[in-house]
Amino acid sequence: MAVIVRFVNNKGKVMERFLGLQHVKETSSDALKKSFIQMLDAINTEMNHRFNEVSTELLVCFSCLDPRDSFSKFDVTKLAQLAEIYDADFSNADRATIKDQLATFIIHVRRVDDFITCHDIESLAVKLVETERHMVFPSVYRFIELALLLPVATTSVERVFSAMNIINTDLCNKIADEWLNDLMICYIEKEIFKGLDDKRIMKRFQAIKNRRMNLPRSPHRS
Incomplete structure (x- = not known):
């Protein structure tokens, strides 16, 4: 099993780092059941908890951050819901001011030429850090970080096993x-x-x- 950590660095760029391998020494049917069934049950429970109707709405909300076509999908109400879904990441003060911050943010990025070249959420994150706007709109930037960390399967895992063959x-x-x-x-x-x-x-x-x-x-x- 390959263990990879995915994070957003201090420049707003998504990074993935290989932490190590967990060698499964026994591959018999009984051993696999002993090693993985409980883990799969736990993952399945977590996935059912996260990727239900609420999580479908979560993906819709994150899509509102897409900077293409001058942020045509941007929706203050839907994005504000993220602060409720990720309640552990936002304080009461954050939630009280999030709609105002989102409204100010969209006016700003649509007027500033620096953001015209942004073509996806990662390029938006990088540009926000380059212009130091991530400090002006901290809650919005936190939404962007959460959106970038959402993928659970990437090509980095495939690279690990290719490297192991070498x-x-x-x-x-x-x-x-x-x-x-x-x-x-x-x-x-x-x-x-x-x-x-x-x-x-x-x-x-x-x-x-x-x-x-x-x-x-x-x-x-x-």
């Missing part, structure tokens, strides 16, 4: 789960690891007192 070859199929997990993280999130300073990493491990072996010190170090 790493877990015939020569490496006996490596321990922890090692495989570490290799997977380094491979999938290689853009992050490219930015790390090797010298800083070595210095940190050199400073650790309890370790299995001593790392060689850099020959250029004084």
